[in-house]
Amino acid sequence: MIQTVFSTLFQVVVPLSIPVIVGALLKRYRNLDTKALTMLYLYFLSPAIILETLTTAEISYDDVYMTIAFCLLNLLLLWIAAQASGKILKLPSPETAGLTLISCLTNSVNYGLPLVLLAFGKLGLDKASVYVVIQMIIVNTIGVYFAARSQFSVKNALKSVFSLPAIYTAILAVLLRTFNLHLPVGVQTGVAMVAGAYSPVVLTILGAQMVGVNNAELEQKVQTGFWMGVTIRLLVSPLIACFGLYLLNIKGILYSVLFILSSMPVAVNAVVLAERFDASPKLVSKCILWTTLASFIILPVLIAVVK
Template sequence: MFTPFEVAYSVITPIFLVVLAGAYLGRRLRLDARTLSNLIIYLFTPCLIIQGISTTSLEGDEIGQIALFVTLISVILAALATLLARLFHYERQTESAFVLSVFTMNAANYGIPFNEFAFGEAARDRALLYYLSTAVLANTLGIFIISRGNASSRQAFLNVFRVPLIYVTVFAFALNATDSRLPLPFERAVALLGDATIPAMLLVLGFQLSRSSVRDKLRAVALAVGLRLILGPLLALGLVMLMGLEGLTRDVMIVQSGMPTAVMAGVFAVEFRSDPEFATTVILVSTLASILTLSILLSLLGA
């Protein structure tokens, strides 16, 4: 059984060390978060997607189940968050950041090692595929939602096709389906760039936190954190029962759905100028609160 100390020491502390480095450098050197966010969206993440999808060892049926699960839970959370944001009359930019903060989860640098630590090495591929599915949704539905904070629905829709991830995903699945590989120099270059994705995201989070203040939006922050950490795994429990998922796949789906807000939400909020202060605050608070909520969740699952 996990203890909060193990979660904090083994998973959370390395994340916050990188974030703190970003916050210090961002304040000291006045670094521009948008430059790094552009590299993440247009270069690092596409390489990570190619690396992850093209080399996964999971069977086609299980890939389809996980992708469907992630799509369903993300759409349900996004729809519910949109309704609540309209009900409470959030400003347009805050609404976009709120919705994105609720339906995107940190399934990568937090979720993958956490699941591997909890369930063993066999959980890694499932946790990775969950993350890749969320990354595809974040780069499509997520970009549409966050763009609407500052643009028309038409422009927000067009922004989805500005980023390369849709095309890269098709290419990566084609490589996987045909059991093909990139030429060795390209494969190694893609791996190097893909490995830079998560550290770069954490640095952007640090840059943004060094200049954030959302004292007038604390209730909205608390609501977003509650939806992400509590409603997420509850919805996941219902979905795994509905879809008939069992064993390790079931446990990984539930735990990944209880992860804190994805760092990518902050990256997109910076890139598309939709209340990045709100998004980064939700990321920080949800990550800290998850030490307790994930420990409870694992004890309920019997891990």
């Protein structure tokens, strides 16, 4: 077991950490501006890897249905855990909203996809593609609702979802597969080439974002929320994921991939929602920092367990 953990650490986490460290160093010493890179990631690299993966993925309709069912069940259970924790700890409304974002939104896109690719190969990436598309939709709809129920607008949430080109490429990929069509060879090669640049760029962005995350001292109530958020995201969420996977009778490589993706640290874009809707952004940003750092130790253990 220990040998497997160290093997996973060196084969998966070390390669991932190189672009993360480079991004952090560039931000710290060269004040790297990630806005242009983020635009590149959102509007070019992310659609490319989703189109490439979904059009070539070895995934069945059963996998799709099971992934959708798991995402919804897991989201419901995490929401219940966050709401119950907020009530037990008597957290104010903004901290409860922040705790809900921490519990439910995971960094499955710019950290999870490269991790799955290295840990489980192309087949794992195929299985992860549907989960990632669903998470993009959840962040821009239910995530907005969690952050600001009083200011929530279904129209604006849907507009936010359909402002992302990744959604359109996912629809295009589904249509191509449904009608057994293929992209022209030259186009497919170009898309694959762009998709290959996804991992190093998004991990560099992640490293730069980590340097900018606020690690300020927190008030007592917020500090309590922080420890509960870390506990839910790092310890409770893997247990909830296991329970959901067991209920749905999901097995094999799909089990492993969904388990790891649902055990990822807090999504970086959770703090964007927290700042926009005053859902305790200091709490959320500190949880992003520490759950991401802790994940470099915890995830190799979890990967070793499911392998």
